[in-house]
Amino acid sequence: MPEKLSIVGIGGTTSPGSSTEQALQIALRAAAAEGAEVTWFDGAALCALPHYAPGVLDRSEEGRRLVEAVREAHGLVIASPGYHGSISGLVKNAIDYVEETSKDARVYLDGLPVGLIVTAYGWQATGSTLATMRSIVHALRGWPTPLGAAIRAVSGMFRDGQCTDAGASSQLELVGKQVVEFARLRKAAPSILSTGPVEE
Known part of the structure; x- marks a missing residue:
């Protein structure tokens, strides 16, 4: 039996059940x-x-779990x-933990497809935040999927893990599907091989 693809979702806010969390759930269900x-x-x-800092994994079980999940992810x-107008500090801190993979055989997110989702109350914030997230993924050598979901989240739009806006829901599902599609292609025919750490 072929190895199952592992997809890791990272996202949320300090409020349980936030629009961001529910949007991510929809994409992960599609995956x-x-x-x-x-x-x-x-x-x-x-x-x-x-807060991420060198050596933090020695005192953070959750940090170790995150890094190991990223290491095994497709x-x-x-x-x-x-x-x-930008990414939240909470999510950026989690992404900073990827620094722990800088000396791995697969450096950072090298060759990994990465789906991106932004929820915000205004369109301006969705666009600028999505652009920032794409820049971060590029810096970590990941491949942002063609579609990034920029969702203007109005009150009541997300409820019980569902989205009442059919267009937004379709975007979120497509993000999840594209990550799996590109991960499957990459796994079947890796065209670019990691060369290990590169001096910046």
Whole structure:
């Protein structure tokens, strides 16, 4: 039996059941429906992470779990609220833990497809935050999927893990599906081989 693809979701806020968390859930459900094995680090998990610094894994079980999940992942889905026009500190701190993979055989997110989701109350924040997240993924050598979901989250739009806006829901599902699709292609025919750490 072929190895199942592992997709890791990272995202949420300090508020349980936030729009960001529910949007990420929709994308991850779509990934699971495509046959992927999904691991999710929600807002509560992100809140448990100490501020990233070298050596932090010695005192953070949650940090070790996050880093190991990323190391084993075939793809990621990252979701952030748009706070003041950019990614939240909570989500950025979680991403900073990827620095622990800088000396791995697969450096950072090298070759991994990464789906991106932004929820915000205004369109301006969705656009600028999505652009920032793409820049971060590029810096970590990941491959942002063609579609990034920029969702203007109005009150009542997300409820019980569902989205009342059919268009937004379709975007979120497509993000999850694209991550699995590209992870499957990458696994079947890796065209770019990691050369290990590169001097920056």
